[in-house]
Amino acid sequence: MSNFLSEGPFWAVFIVLFIGAMLRGQLLYWIGRIPTEQALKRTAPTSGWQYKVHRWLSDGGADAGVRSIQRWGLPIVSLCYLTVGFQSLVQAAAGMLRTPLHWYVLAQIPGALAWGFIYSTIGFAMWAALAAAAAGSPWGIAIIAAVLLTVVLLVVRRRRRRAPAEASDGDVRTDSSAAPRS
Numbered sequence: 615m616s617n618f619l620s621e622g623p624f625w626a627v628f629i630v631l632f633i634g635a636m637l638r639g640q641l642l643y644w645i646g647r648i649p650t651e652q653a654l655k656r657t658a659p660t661s662g663w664q665y666k667v668h669r670w671l672s673d674g675g676a677d678a679g680v681r682s683i684q685r686w687g688l689p690i691v692s693l694c695y696l697t698v699g700f701q702s703l704v705q706a707a708a709g710m711l712r713t714p715l716h717w718y719v720l721a722q723i724p725g726a727l728a729w730g731f732i733y734s735t736i737g738f739a740m741w742a743a744l745a746a747a748a749a750g751s752p753w754g755i756a757i758i759a760a761v762l763l764t765v766v767l768l769v770v771r772r773r774r775r776r777a778p779a780e781a782s783d784g785d786v787r788t789d790s791s792a793a794p795r796s
Contacts, residue, residue, distance in 0.1 A: 624734060632730035635695065639705045639722045646709025679707030688713070688721035695725030696732075 618627065649667045659665040682690045682704055694704035708718050 628730050628734040631733050632726050635726035635729045636722060639691075639701075639726060642702055642705035643709040643713075643715075643718055646706030647712060648709075650710045651712070677707075679703030679705070680710060683707050683711060683713070688717060691718065691721035692723075692725035692728075695729040701725075 618630075622630075645667065649664075657664070657668070659668050678700070679694075679702075682694075682700075686693075688708075690704055691708055694701035705722075708721075
């Protein structure tokens with residue numbers, strides 16, 4: 615397959631990548647929609663892939679995507695194809711929000727076309743060049759390590775800031791003056 619992607623005719627590679635992007639988007643949409651409707655409301659799995667999907671959705675795994683769709687609407691579905699990683703959150707979030715399928719597909723088409731065009735021209739070559747440059751250079755490895763460390767530190771910092779706020783939201787305080795008298 616990799617020979618086809620690098621040496622195949624442009625239009626054939628573009629069509630394969632476009633169809634792949636559409637199928638991946640549909641898979642994520644339905645992974646977001648079906649478990650949201652079924653698993654979260656009707657089941658409580660304790661093991662296996664169902665448990666992992668249930669936990670991911672119930673723990674807010676796609677919350678960033680949900681917030682983006684609520685703020686920007688369906689154009690974010692098209693734009694998410696220009697990102698790495700975020701597109702999975704947005705597409706699953708569209709399913710979680712039970713976006714009507716016909717509107718989701720219409721929003722998905724321009725993004726999948728853009729993704730197919732980028733990866734059928736410079737996308738894979740760019741990633742390969744970055745990986746080769748990083749692997750062959752101590753500075754490249756240091757930069758990648760610094761970026762990864764920064765991301766990890768930012769995530770840890772963000773979670774620590776949220777933890778006290780979430781703990782105080784869960785506290786149940788009772789006011790003794792408000793207690794009913796017997």
